[in-house]
Amino acid sequence: MGSLNTSLFIGLQGLEASQAALNATSNNISNSNTPGYTREVPQLSANAEADVNGSYVGGGVTLDGIQSVRDELLNLQIQQQTSQQSSVDTQSSSLNTIQSLFSNTGIDLASSLTAFSSSLQQLSANPSSSAVQQAVIAAGQNLAKSFNSTASGLASAQTSADQEVTQTVAQINSLSGQIATLNAQIGQTVPSGQDGGTLQDQRDELVQQLSQLTSVSVTQSTDGEVITTGAGTPLVMGAQSFSLQTTTGTDGMQQVLDSNGNNITASLTGGQIGGAIQVRDQTIPGYMNTLNTLASQFATAFNSAQAMGYDSNGNAGQAFFNIPSGTTGAAAGISVALTSPSQVAISSDGSSGSNGNVANLSAVFTNTLPSGETPANAYAGLVFQVGNDASNATAQSTAIGQSLLQLTNQQSSVSGVNLDEETTNLIRFQTAYEAAARIISTMQALGTVTLDMGSSQSY
C-alpha cells in the first residue's frame, strides 16, 4: 500500500512535468517568429507502477525530454526548390536588366537601324545635298553608338554576374564554416541518434540559406551532416568545412576552385551562383556573339557597298565603318571611319549628282548577310531570344515559387508554432500545474490530520 508520501511525491512530479511543459510552451510562443525554429513538444511518460506489498501503485510522471517536431524529407524538398528558384531569380533579374537594352526606347539598335536606313532613302532623293550627306554620317555614328552601348550594357551585366560569383563564394564559405561549427557542437552535446533541438534548427536554417546560394546534397554520417555541392564537391564533413576559392580565368572571369584547387565552375548549378554562372558564361556570351556577328557582317557589307561607288569628290568609296578584325569585340569596337559628308559613296559614275550607288548602300538592309538573315531579322531574332529568355525565367520563377510556397506551408503545418495551439496548451498545463499543487496541499492537510490523531496538541 502506498503512503501519503508517495502521493506527495507523485504530486511533485506532476508539478515538475507541468512546469517543463509550460517552459516548452512559452519557448514556442517566444520563438513563434524565429526563422528555422521548429516547435517543441514535451515528451511525458507515466512511470512504471510499483508493487507495494502486493498492490500496485502508480509511479507518477516523468519528463523524457523536449522533442522538436520536424520533417527531414520536406526540408530536403524545400532545399532543392530553393536552389532552383534562386537560380532562376538571379537569371531573371539579370535578364530584366539586359532586356531594357533591347526595348524599343528610341535609342536602341532598331531605332538606329531605322534612322540609318531612312537617311539613305533621303539621300537617294537628294544625292547632292551636303546636309543630307551629313545626316547619313550622323545616323551611321548613332548606329555605331547603339552597337557600342548595347555591347557595353551586356558586358556590364556580365561583370555584375561575375561579381555575384565572387560574393556568393564568400557567403558559401562563411555558411559552410558555421555549419561545421554547429556539427561539432551537436556532436558534443547531443547523444547520437537524438534530436539536436535548437542547434539542429539553426543548422537546418543555415543549410537552407546555403541552398539559396548553390544546390547542395545533404547526407547524415556518424560525424554529423555531410554537405556537398550538387556535383559532389565537399563543403562540410562533420566538424570540418572546405573553402571554395576564386581565381581569375583566361577570359577575365572568376573561376571557382574547390579546396584542392580543381576548377569546378562549370559543375556549379542551382542557387545564386548557378544562376550567375549560367548568365555569365552561357546566356550573355550567346547574345554578345549574335550582336558581334551582326555588327561585323553589317559593317563589312556596308563597306563593300561603299567600295562600289564614288564619293562626292569622284574618289572611290572608302570604308564607312571601322571594325575590329574578327568577330569578337565587333559591336563594342565599331565606329564610323568617314570624317566628311562628301566621303559617302553616293555616285555610281563619279559625278557628284549621281545617286546610283545609294541603291547598293540601301540594299545592305534588304539583302541577307552571310548569317543568312537581313540585318533587321538578325536583330529581331536577338530581341526575340532575349525577350523569350526573360519571360521564361519569370514564368519559371513564378511556378517554382508556387510549389515552394506549398512546401513551406506543409513545413509550417508540421513544424510551425501555432499560437492558438500554444495558448490552449498554456491553459492546459496551467490547469495541470494547479491540480498538481492541489495534490500537495491536500497531502499537507492529510498529514496534519494524521499527526493530530494521537495528540491533544493541534499541528
Place this chain on the structure above:
Amino acid sequence: MRVNSNLVPDVLADLQQSQQTLNTALQEVSTGKSVNQPSDNPGASATMVQNTIETGNVDQYTQNVTSLLSTVQTADSALSSVVTSLTQAVSLGTEAANGTTNSANLQSLASQVQSIITSVVSEANLSYNGTYVFGGTATAQQPYTADSSSPTGYVYNGNNDTNSVAVGDQMNVQINLPGSQIFSNSSNSVLGSLSSLVSALQSGSTSAISTATSAVSSAISYVSQQRVFYGDAESQLNSQETYLQQETVTLTSQQTSLVGVNMTQAATDLTQAETANSAALAAAAKVLPMSLINYLGTPS
C-alpha cells in the same frame, strides 16, 4: 491534420501577385502599350523591329515621293514652255517661208528665233532646289553654256546618266532625262533645229527656211515624246503615294495589334485589378490579427 496557422507567406504571395497585376494594368493604361519590354511578348517585340524599320522607310519614301513629284512637275512644265517656244518658232518660220517677207523682216524674225533659243536654253538650265534638272547626273554644273565654237552656239556640260530614286522597297523611279537627250539629241536636236532656222532666216533662202521649219516641227513632236517620260514618272509617283499611304495604315494597324492596348479592355482590367487588390488587402487585414488571445480573458 495539423493546419498551418502561419498565413503570412500565403498572404504576402497573394498581395504581391495582385500588386503585380495592378502594376501591369496600370502600365498598360498609362503607356497605351501592351508590350513595354521584350519579355511581355517576345514574338511581337521581334516583329516590331521589322515594323519600326519598315515604318521609318515608308515615311521617308513618302517624303521622297512628295519632293520628287514637284521636281518632275517642274521639269514637265519647263518642257511645256519649250514646246510653246518651239511652236512660236514654227509659226515664225512658216511666216518667213511663204516668200513674201522682205529681207529686213527676215532679220527681225531671225533675232526673234534667236531669243527663242535663249529662252529654251534657260529652260534647259532649269535649276530646282539648287540642282540642275537637265544635266544628267552632273547636277552641279549649268548644263548649257554659250560657246561660239559650237554650231548651235551652246555646249552641253552635263552627262548622259540618269538617277533613279527609291520610293519603295522594290521600287525605284527614274526621275530625270539628260539634257543631251532632250535638247541636243543628234537626230532631233531642239537647239540644232532652232539654230538652223536662224541661219536659214539670215540667208533668206525660202527652201532652207522651210526645211528648217519642218525640222523644228519634228523637234516639237520629239520633245512632246520626251514629256511622256515625265508624265509617266508623275503618274507612277502618284500611284506610289497612294500605295505608301495604305502601307502606312497597314503598318500602323500592325503596330497597334502587336503592341497596342485595347483601351476599353485595359481600363476594365485596371478597375478589376484595383478591386482585386483592395479585396486582398481587406482580407489580409481581417485574417492576420485573428488569434485565440483576443478572446481569452486576462489571467486573474
